[in-house]
Amino acid sequence: MDLVKEINRLKKEKNAVILAHYYQIGEIQDVADYVGDSLGLSQKAAETDADMIVFAGVHFMAETAKILSPTKKVVLPDVNAGCSLADSCPPEAFEKFTKAHPNHVVITYVNCSAEIKALSDIVCTSSNALKIVESIPKETPIIFAPDKNLGKYIISETGRDMLLWDGSCIVHEAFSMDKLIELHKKHPDYKIIAHPESETHILDTATYIGSTSGMINYVKEHQDQKFIVATEAGILHKMQQEMPNTALVPAPAKDDNTCACSECHFMKMNTMQKLYDCMLNESPEIHVDPAIIDRALLPIARMLELSK
Numbered sequence: 001m002d003l004v005k006e007i008n009r010l011k012k013e014k015n016a017v018i019l020a021h022y023y024q025i026g027e028i029q030d031v032a033d034y035v036g037d038s039l040g041l042s043q044k045a046a047e048t049d050a051d052m053i054v055f056a057g058v059h060f061m062a063e064t065a066k067i068l069s070p071t072k073k074v075v076l077p078d079v080n081a082g083c084s085l086a087d088s089c090p091p092e093a094f095e096k097f098t099k100a101h102p103n104h105v106v107i108t109y110v111n112c113s114a115e116i117k118a119l120s121d122i123v124c125t126s127s128n129a130l131k132i133v134e135s136i137p138k139e140t141p142i143i144f145a146p147d148k149n150l151g152k153y154i155i156s157e158t159g160r161d162m163l164l165w166d167g168s169c170i171v172h173e174a175f176s177m178d179k180l181i182e183l184h185k186k187h188p189d190y191k192i193i194a195h196p197e198s199e200t201h202i203l204d205t206a207t208y209i210g211s212t213s214g215m216i217n218y219v220k221e222h223q224d225q226k227f228i229v230a231t232e233a234g235i236l237h238k239m240q241q242e243m244p245n246t247a248l249v250p251a252p253a254k255d256d257n258t259c260a261c262s263e264c265h266f267m268k269m270n271t272m273q274k275l276y277d278c279m280l281n282e283s284p285e286i287h288v289d290p291a292i293i294d295r296a297l298l299p300i301a302r303m304l305e306l307s308k
Contacts, residue, residue: 003272007031010279017050018275019065021057022212023234023267028056028275035238037212039110039125042068054279055286056270060086062286063114067296070288077274079284081266083111085197088167089146091115097143101163104143105136108299111169112146114288118295122302126150126196126211133158135306149173153196153203171232171264172197179252180205183228190249193218194230202230202251219243232264 008031011018019041020032029035034044038057042065045053052073055062060083062076089112098106098119108120109129117123124132133154136142142160144151146167155162172195180202184190193215194206203209208218212235219227219239223246229236230251239248253262278284288296 003276004031007272007276007279010276011054014052014279014282015050016052016054016279017045017048018054019045019056021061021234021267022216022238023232023264024056024270025234025268025272026237027272028270029234029237031272031275032056037125038064040213041065045069045072052279052282054275056275057081058083058086058264058266059286060111060113063288064110064117066286066288067114067117067293067300070290070293073282074286075278075282076284076286077270077278081269083266084170085109085111085147085167086113086116089113089116089165091119094145094165095119097145097165101141101143104141104163106143106145107132107136107162108145109147109150114292114296116146117299118292120296120299122306123299124303127214128303128307129154129196130157132303132306133160133162136160147197149199150196152200153209156200169197171262172230173199174253174255174262175199175202175230175251176254177201177205179254180228180230183249183252187226187228187249190226190228190247191222192228192230192251194251198230206230215239216242219246219248230262232262232267234263234267 018032020029020035038061046068053065055065058081062074066074106121110123110125142162144162145165148164151164191207192205193208196209223243226247228249233250236248
């Protein structure tokens with residue numbers, strides 16, 4: 001069976017839109033209507049007249065798509081495609097934490113569950129986090145969740161004293177400083193670019209720190225340079241497609257794995273076969289409680305207003 005042909009046939013037949021995160025395998029990115037980072041993809045899907053959103057990403061991303069398009073059917077190729085960062089912030093524990101600090105403004109990174117968004121005052125992305133935090137009056141205390149590394153980066157950039165939830169992304173914590181130094185010795189003319197979810201010692205080595213789309217744009221603007229890329233290695237597919245003559249190397253992980261780079265096994269759970277199956281069967285479908293949707297929309301709307 002020609003999966004690409006069949007997926008394209010089902011897309012027309014079911015009036016579906018396929019979204020693929022930058023960390024998906026190359027074949028999925030190539031068959032998608034839109035490739036991007038999580039919130040941007042959900043916003044794109046909300047603008048379409050598609051009846052079904054097929055989100056090739058992880059669970060919290062599909063939930064965000066459902067929050068922004070509550071009347072559309074949202075499916076995920078593998079319902080077990082979770083997220084170590086989202087899982088590090090259980091709603092019950094986080095609600096207790098926020099109640100213990102009632103005078104704090106709660107800002108959460110979009111990489112969290114629908115329930116956590118619903119417990120937030122404002123949501124942010126890695127590209128607008130600094131702007132969102134700086135919009136809060138200096139005398140107002142802030143809780144920032146779930147990513148402590150992104151939180152530490154924001155503190156270092158803004159000087160704000162924020163209360164951080166102790167969560168992190170295993171992919172961005174998997175980079176090996178020793179191996180990165182070795183790699184840089186082999187490629188001294190390569191500049192390091194990093195995602196702010198990475199640990200501080202990795203960020204300290206970076207020429208540029210930014211979101212997935214920010215990193216791609218930075219490389220586009222500096223195509224004559226060479227880069228070591230410290231984020232999930234899937235991003236190199238789109239970077240290399242758009243900048244075929246730019247030399248790119250993935251930052252090395254602590255563990256010796258097949259690609260010697262940092263990959264998210266949750267992201268890689270989605271396959272072309274699963275993508276086809278989920279479109280054919282319109283399952284697994286993502287459901288979010290309407291009350292949670294109503295509450296989660298408010299902090300997202302506040303973010304969009306503050307980001308203008």
